[in-house]
Amino acid sequence: MVDVAGKPRPSFALIDCNNCFASVEVLFRPELRGRPVVVLSNNDGCIIARSQEAKALGLKMGEPYFKVRAFLEEHGVVSFSSNYTLYGEVTARVQDTIAGMVPSVEKYSIDESFADLTGLPEPLAEYCRCIQSRVLKWTGMRVGIGIGHTKTLAKAAQHASKVWRDKTGGVVDLRSPHASEWLLKRMPVEEVWGVGRRLKARLADERVQNAWQLSQLDPAGVKRRYNVVLERTVRELRGESCLDLEEAEPDKQSICCSRMFGERITTLAAIKAAVATYVDRAAGKLRKQSSLAGHLQVGIQTSFHGEGAKYARSIVCALPYPTDDVRVLTASAMRGLEEIFRVGFKYSKAEVLLMDLRKRGEFTADLFSPEQPPAADSVMAVLDQINAKWGRGTLRPAAVAADPRWAMRRSLLSPSYLTDINQLWKVKAI
Template identity: 55%
Template sequence: MTKPERVFALIDCNSFYASCERVFRLDLRTKPVVVLSNNDGCVIARSADAKPFVKMGEPYFQIKDKLRKHGIVACSSNYELYGDMSERVMTVIESMVPVSEVYSIDEAFADLTGMPGDLERLGRQIRAEVYRRTGIPVGVGIASTKTLAKLANHSAKKWQSHTGGVVDLRDEVKRNWVLKRCDAGDVWGIGRRLSSHLAAMDIRTAWELAHADAWSLRKQFSVVLEKTVRELGGTTCLELDEPDPPKKEICCSRMFGTRLTELAPIKEAVATYTSRAAEKLRAQQSLCKRLRVSIRTGMFNPDEAKYANGVLVELPYPTDDTRLLTKAAQEGVERVYREGFRYSKAEVLLLDLSQPNEITGDLFAAAQPVASEKLMGVLDAVNGRWGRGTMRLASVPVDPSWGMRREMMSQSFTTRVDELWTVYCK
C-alpha cells in the first residue's frame, strides 16, 4: 500500500496587527493603518494600503507629516488584544484540520495529508470561517512541503485579486509558474544577505533556487539552505514541530514610558513584570527556585549618567506563587537601586525552572503550601475569564504613570470587561 502524498497548508493572517485594529473600529475599515512599537517608537505593522507609503521600522516622530498627508492612521500596539485575537484564529483553524502547528502569533501550519475532497475548496472554507468568526482576513497556501506552502501563501496574497487568497501548488504547472515569478528572497528563510550571495551566483528566482545543486549549497552555506532547495523541488524535509518543551527561563521586561528616579514606581513596575512572568510560569506548570531582577538607565543619551545592575534572589522553595515571587523581586530591586539616576527599564528573569515531578522531596525542606496552589488557581481562573488584571496584587497598579506610552491605543475590546464593544439598539 503506497503512502499518500504529503500535503501541508499555511494559514497566515493578513497584516495581522492592523487587521486586529480594524475588527472593532469601523472608522478604520476604509483607512490605511500602521501599528507602532513600544512607547510609540517605530512602525512594526502596516495594512496593505499603507505599505506603498510607509516602510517597516520608520520612526514615528519622523513620519507624522507623511502619515497625515496620506490619511494613514497610527495606532499604539495593543498586545493583549492581538494575543487574544490570535488565540481565536488558531482555535478556528484547529477545529477544521486534523493536525496543526502554531508557527507564530499570526500563522499556523496544518498537515492535510490523506484528507479527502478538494483541498483548495477546504482552504477557502477555512478562510471564510476564520473571517466569519474573528473578522481577520487570512491567506491559505497549500503544497507538498512546508517551504512550498509558505511560497503558495505568499502568492495567494501577492496576486489576491486572481487567487481569492488561496493557492494550491501541488499542480506542477502552477508550481513552476509561481517559482519563475517569485524572487529567491521571497522564499522562506532566504534573508537579504543570503539573497545577495545567491544573486552573485546567478540564483535570483525561486525557480533557479529550486534547480540549484542542493549539496553544493549545503557545503557553501548550511544544511538549512540544502533543505530549502530540496523542499522547493517537492521533497519533504520539514515536518510539523512537536509542542515546545517547558522553557528553562522566563523573562519579562519593559521600557518605562518615562524615566523614573524614585524607588516606589520602580517597585510597582517590578511587581507588574513579576506577576506576568508568574502567569507564564503557571501556564507551563513549572516552579521557580530563584530569580534575577535588574534595572538600568538609558544607555544612549550622552547627557545622562549611566547605571545598570542586577541581583540574584534565592527563593525558600520552588514556587509559582505570585506573592512570594513578587516579594523576592521587590527586595532584590531595593538592593540594586541607587539614587541620582534616571531609570529607563526593569527586567525580571525566573531561573532554575522545573516541573513538580522533577523535584526530589525532602522531609525537612520547606515546600509550597497547598493553599498557595489553590489560591493561584483561583487567580488564574478569574483573570482567564474576566481579563488579565481583574484580580491582582495590591502592589500592581491599574494605570501606572510609568507605563508604556501608548497614546493612540484602541480599546482592549476582548480582554477587559470595561472596554467591551458596546452595541446600541434603537
C-alpha cells in the same frame, strides 16, 4: 498525490490573517474601510502594522512614529496604539474556526496557523477557499492561504498569496513541481522561512540569490558548511517533509517579561513597582505551563539614545527552591534590584527573566533540598482561579501598582470590544 509507497504525500497549509492588527481595528470601525490605517508598537514607538492603503502611501514597517507623524496627519492616516488583548481575542476566534475544518492545526504565531490537509478531498485550493469564506463570515477577518507538500513550501506559497493577491484570490497551491519551480525562481533567498538576512551574504558568496538556487544545493554539503537547520530548509524546498505539525505548543525554556517605560523612572520605589508587575505576569505564564523556575534574573537600563548618563546592569537571583510562587519570586527580584539600582540615572526599561525551568512531576529534587510547600500551591491556585473569573489583576501582589505613571504609553488605544463589558461595541440606531 501519493509517494513511492502509495501513501498520500503530506499536504500543509499556512493560513495568515491579512494585515492582521490593522484589519482588526477596521473590523470594529467600519467607517475606516478604504482609509489608510497603521498600528504602533509599545509606547507608540514605531509602525508595526499597515493596511493596504497605508502600504500604498509608501509607509514602511518600523518607521518611528515621531518622524512620520506629520506625514500621517497630512494624508489622513488613522493611527492606533497596539491593543494586544483585542488582537489576541479576534485571532483566537479565527484559529478556532480553522480548527473546525481541518484534521489538525498548529498555532504558529498570533495571526498564523499551519494546518494538515493530508487526505482531504481534492482540489485542496477550492477547499481552502471554503476556509477563507467561513473565516470571513464567522470572524470578519480575511486570510491568505499557501499550500505545499512541506511547511516551508506552504510558507512560500502564502508569501505568494500576498504578492499576487488580486490574481490568486489569496490562495496559492505550490504542490506541482512546475508551480514550485516558477515561484522559487522569483523568490529572493532572504524571503525563505528560516533564512532571513543573516545568511543572505554568505549564500551570495555561493551565488545563491533566490529560493530555487538554494534548493539545488547539496543538503549534506549545506549541513557541513552551515547547520542542520538550513539543511532541513533545503530538503523542504525540494519537497521532502522534515518538519511535522506541532499540535501542542511546546513549553517555554525561559520566560521573559520586558517593557519600555512610558516615562523615565528615577526612584527605586517606582522601579520596584515595575519589576513586581513584570514578575507577576511572568509567574502567571510559568504556572500556566505547570513549570517551576530555578533562577530569576532582573535587569534595568537607561536609554542608549540621546543625552544623559548611560547605565545597564542585570543580576541572577538565587531562589530558595524551584518555585512558581509569585511572592517568593517577587521577594527575590526586589533583593536583586536593590543591589543593581544606582541613584542619578533616568531608567527607561526593566526586565525579568525566569530561567532553569523544570516541569512539575518531571524532575527529581535532591533528597535534602527544600521544596515549595503545599500551602503555596493552594494560594497560587486560588489566585489564578479568581483572576481567570474576574480578569487579570483582580487579585495581585501588593507590590504591583494598580495604575502606574510609568505604564506603557498608549494614547491612541482602541476599546477592548470583546473582553471588557464596559467597552462593548455600541451600535447607534438611526
